[in-house]
Amino acid sequence: MGGVPNKGEVARLLADAHRLDFPKIRRIVRVIGTDESSVHEPVKLLEVNPETSPSGIVPITFGPLPPKYPYPSILIEVTEEEYQRICSGELVLPDGWKHGETLYQAVA
Amino acid sequence: MPKMSTAFALQAASDLAAYEVLSSTKTALPRCHRLHYLQMWLEKLCKAHVHGSNLPVDSFSHGVIAKVLPRLIAQYWRSLDFEGHPKFDEISSLCREIDRLHPQVNDGGRREDNVEYPWRSAEGIVYCPAQFDFAVAGRLQSQPGKLLLKAAALLTRNPSIFLGC
Numbered sequence: 081m082g083g084v085p086n087k088g089e090v091a092r093l094l095a096d097a098h099r100l101d102f103p104k105i106r107r108i109v110r111v112i113g114t115d116e117s118s119v120h121e122p123v124k125l126l127e128v129n130p131e132t133s134p135s136g137i138v139p140i141t142f143g144p145l146p147p148k149y150p151y152p153s154i155l156i157e158v159t160e161e162e163y164q165r166i167c168s169g170e171l172v173l174p175d176g177w178k179h180g181e182t183l184y185q186a187v188a
Numbered sequence: 189m190p191k192m193s194t195a196f197a198l199q200a201a202s203d204l205a206a207y208e209v210l211s212s213t214k215t216a217l218p219r220c221h222r223l224h225y226l227q228m229w230l231e232k233l234c235k236a237h238v239h240g241s242n243l244p245v246d247s248f249s250h251g252v253i254a255k256v257l258p259r260l261i262a263q264y265w266r267s268l269d270f271e272g273h274p275k276f277d278e279i280s281s282l283c284r285e286i287d288r289l290h291p292q293v294n295d296g297g298r299r300e301d302n303v304e305y306p307w308r309s310a311e312g313i314v315y316c317p318a319q320f321d322f323a324v325a326g327r328l329q330s331q332p333g334k335l336l337l338k339a340a341a342l343l344t345r346n347p348s349i350f351l352g353c
Contacts, residue, residue, distance in 0.1 A: 101262045101276045131280045135251035141241035
């Protein structure tokens with residue numbers, strides 16, 4: 081019998097679900113907070129979608145959906161240009177969040 | 189005094205009521221007016237959700253509908269565990285068009301059509317919103333358009349679905 085999935089597994093499940101829902105997503109990166117080991121800290125994903133509005137960093141918070149998604153989650157959707165500005169430090173993620181593992185990268 | 193997220197949710201509900209009055213068959217006003225209220229309603233619905241997160245958010249004004257609403261609808265759909273799979277990309281595209289109804293969301297001057305102010309096209313033709321045939325109005329009659337409106341109305345009338353999560 082499996083236990084509660086860890087955050088890394090849930091991040092991958094969420095990334096897969098989001099890619100299925102929004103096939104135009106080009107990249108999904110996990111975002112790591114300063115208290116990532118806490119179960120109360122949401123799983124955070126940064127997603128690059130050319131279809132979204134270029135309106136800056138707008139975190140969208142969701143509650144948990146157990147049993148598949150037992151943690152709260154936060155999604156930040158940006159355009160490719162906004163993503164490049166985040167990488168260069170011109171746009172800053174909130175709360176000291178940092179880039180983590182790339183969970184999906186579309187083939188060019 | 190209500191929290192900012194609650195205040196946005198209340199105003200979104202009021203904008204929805206105005207949108208429904210303007211959409212009724214009894215009104216013969218140009219479509220720009222109901223599209224104006226549609227854009228205002230959905231923008232405030234999205235801002236209610238974003239303010240509810242209590243996260244430090246960059247100042248943002250317009251253009252949030254495409255960023256937030258398709259994800260709210262997708263998450264709500266996921267929570268219901270329905271078998272079907274809506275066309276969320278089409279919903280995203282529609283939301284982007286609704287964002288563009290605001291005069292300040294013009295894709296760097298490439299899309300000046302909006303529901304509030306007259307504009308001049310690249311060819312020098314002057315357009316008036318009250319006499320313009322906004323194609324997005326027709327797209328709202330499609331299946332993804334109907335789902336978008338139905339889900340947004342549901343989320344607006346039941347803000348507890350997302351507020352406080």
